[in-house]
Amino acid sequence: MDYNIGLYNNLKVSTQFIGDITGMCPDYQDNTRAMGGYWTGAFTLQGLPLTELEEWYNYHLGYRVVRQVGGQTKWEGFISQMRLVSGGQTYIRDLNTMVNRALVYYRDVTGGVTTPTAWNTNALSLANYGQRDDTYTLDGVAAAVATDYRDTQLTRYGWPKSVAAGGTLFAGGDVKIPPILYVQLSGYVFTLNWRLVVSAIAATANLSAFITTLIGESEFVTAGTITSNTRQVPQKFLSAMRSWDAIEKLANIGDSAGNRYVVQVGANRKMDYKLAATAVGYDIANGKLYELDGSECIPGEIVPDRIARRRDAPTGFWQGDVYSNPRNAYLSEVQFKAPGVVTLMPDRWNVNEQLLALLQYNQAARAGEVVEHFRGK
C-alpha cells in the first residue's frame, strides 16, 4: 500500500495510537473539499467475528482516524457513526444526533417576550465526546416546564446510545448473514457546527480576525495559517449561527479585490484561511494526472483547491478569469478510494465547469486512465 491508516483514541480521552488498520478496511475512502478541508470518509469491517465488531461498535465511536502518505497526514477525522448489521438487525450509534448541551426559548402563557432558559448539559457525554449544542422553542409554557423539556431532551439525546434501526428479523430459510460494521467518518470541520457562535460584539473587525475568533470557540480545531483580510465585518450575527456555517459564509465574502478564499481544516485539526488557488497545480495529459515537474501524482496526495490543466483540451475563443479557461478545472473536492482510485470533482460554481467531467484517476491498476463522465448538474 502507498498509504497507511492509523486508528487513535477519542481525542476527549487521549491521543493514544491504537493500531494500523490499513489491512482491515480495503474499501476505505475519504473526501477532501477546497472549502472545508478534510470532509467525510467511510469504510466497512467484515469477515471479522461478531465479538470484534461489537468491540468497535461499543467503544470506538469518536475514535480518530488518520490516513498518511510517507508518514504525512493526508486525511484526519473521527468515527461519527457506526451501523452494525447483526442477526438480521441494524443498530446505529451516531454522534450527529447527539445533543449534550441545550436550552429552550420559551414564552409564557401571557405571550410576553421570548426568554431562554439557562444552558444545561449531560456532563458525562460532554466529557466523553465533546460539546454538541442545540436549542429548542416552546410557546405558552412556564419557565419550569421549559427546563423540564430541556432536561428531557438531554436525557433522550445526550448520549449516543445504540438504537435498533430496522432490518429483516425473519429472513427466508436459514440464511445466516455475516455481521458487518459500516463506519462513517467525519472531518473535524464538522465539530465546528456542534457549537453555536458565542461572539456577539457589534464592533467591526478584520474579517480574518473574526474567523480567528470563531475558530477559537471550537473544541477540537485551532487556527493554522490565517491570511489577513481587512474587509470589515461585525463580530456577531443577527440570528443564531453554527460556527462552520458562519465561517463558510465569511470566507465566501471574499475581499475588496474580488479574490476567492477557502477555509480548510487540515492535519492536526489546524484550520487555514487563505486565497483560493489561482495558478495551475496539476496537469492532465495522456490520460494521467501529473505534478507540474512531470512526475505522476501519488493518488493519496492529490488535494483540492488546485487548478488542473488539460494540456490537450480544445479551447476555442474564451474570456474571463483563470477559472474560466476551458483548459482549467478548479478542483473543489477530491475523493480517495483505497487502494488508489481518486475522483476529482471540479468547481460547482462555474457554469462552464458544470458540464466538465468527473475525472477518475486509477493508479491502482497502473493504467492511469482518466475517465470522463458528464456531471450533469
Next chain:
Amino acid sequence: MAEQLLLSDAYGSISLISQSGVGVLYGGGSPQRAPDPDARIIDTYKCKIVGTSDDNLAAQLIALNRILENAARYDQDATEENECWITEQLAAETNPHYSLLLGGGWQYDHNPHSIPTRNAHVALITLAIKRLAFSEAGTSGAGPYLGGALVSSTGLTAFGGSSDLTAQALGDMPARVQIVIKGNIGAIDTVWAGFHSFRKASAYGAGTLSDHLTPIWESELGTMGTNTATTAAYDATSTGATPKSIIVSFADALWAERIVLTAHQVNAAYDRDQVGRFLILMRARLDTGTDTVQARLRSGYYTTIITPQYKTLDPVTVAGTDFQYYEMGTVKFPPIQGILRTPLGSIGTYNMALSLLAARTSGTTSKLIVDHFALVPIDEGFCKMSGLSLSAANFGLIGSTPKNIPLSGFYAGATGFSSSVPTAQQNFYMPFNAGRIYYFAQRLNLSVIGDTLDSSVYIWPRYYSLRGAS
C-alpha cells in the same frame, strides 16, 4: 535433511508423507502458485490414511481436523495467537520453508463403510488446504517465527545512517522484516526509515550491488537565492564535511526562492543514483525571535534557460531556535519516468533539484537557517515511529506478522511494553534482491549533531516458488 511435508499447529504436526499415517498418493498433489503475494491459494492432495484400527484412523482424521480448524480460527479470530503452518522441504534442501496455513477441509473419496477400506483401516481422502501464496524461510527448525536472518548495526548516525542488506537478500519476492531500533546517543523521539534497493543504482546495470544515494543534501552545496548566504565559518551545529548552513535574511517580504540544490551539486559522480520517491525532511531553525517563518519545497528540473516547472508542496511553519526536522512532502527523482532510457541517458538526472521558497509572514527580525535536506526513501518500504524515548534499554519495534498485519510498539525496558506510539508503515518489506535501509532520527522537536541509534533488522526471505536456496 529428510524430506518434509507437514501440517502443524502449536499442539503438534501431521506428516503428509508418512508411510504409516497420512500419505499423499503419488501424483495426487496439486500445489498452486499464486499470481500475487497477497492472494490466498488452495492446494489439494489425494491422501491415503492408514490406521492401526478404526479408532486410530478416526484419531488421525480428528487430528487433521484440529489443525485445519485452528488454522481457520487463526485466520478469522483476532484473539488467536498461534499460527499454523505447512512445512515443506525436499531431501536436498538445507532448510524447510513455511507457508501460513489458513484453513482447509477434506472429503472421502471412497465410502468409509466399504469393506476394503474398513477392513484395512484405510481412508482415501481429498485434502484441500488454504494458505498464503508464498512460503517463508526460517533458520530454525521450530518455525519461521523463531527464525529470520538478523542484521545488527550500531552507532548509526541519525542523519541517514544505513545498513546494507545484501547477504540476507534471499527469496524471490520482498522479504518480511521486523526492526528493533535502540537508542545509542540521544533520547530519540522520532525515527524515519526507508529501503532503497540497489536495483535503482547505476551500478546495477553493470551487475554490481551497490548504491551511491546521498541521503543528506547539504544546503551549502546549492545555488543561493534571494537574500541567502552560507554561514561563514565552521558551524558545529550543522552537518557536512565542512559543516555549514545557509541563512535567509528576509530583506524582502516575498515568497522568493532562497536556494536551489541539484543532484549534481550534491553528488557529481553519482547524480544518477539519486533516484526514487522520497519524503524530504528539512533540518532548519530560526536564528532568533518568534516571528512566523514559512517554507515550502519545490522539486523538478532546475534550469535558467526557461522557467522551471516545479511540483510545489504545502507551506510548513518553522519555529524555534533549535534545529529540528520538518516534513516538507514527497518528491520523485527523476520526475519524468523513462528519462534515463532515452538516448540522452543520465542527463535526465543531472539537474534534478530541490528548490526552497521561504517567507517571513509576520515579524521583522527572524532569519531562517537551513542545514540540510534529508531524503527518506518511501517507495520500497517505509516506516515512521514517533513518541519514543530510545536508549540502550528502551527500544521500538516495527514490522509485520506472517499474515502481513502491521505490528509496532515501544519497549521501555524488559517489561514496559506499550503499543501507543504512533507509527506508520507503507509497503514495509525488504525489497527483492539487495538494498540498504536508511535511518533518520531526532529527539522531541530537537535534532542534535552526534545522535546515533542501533538497529536490528530481522529478515524472513519469502518465496513464491516452493523451493529456495536457503
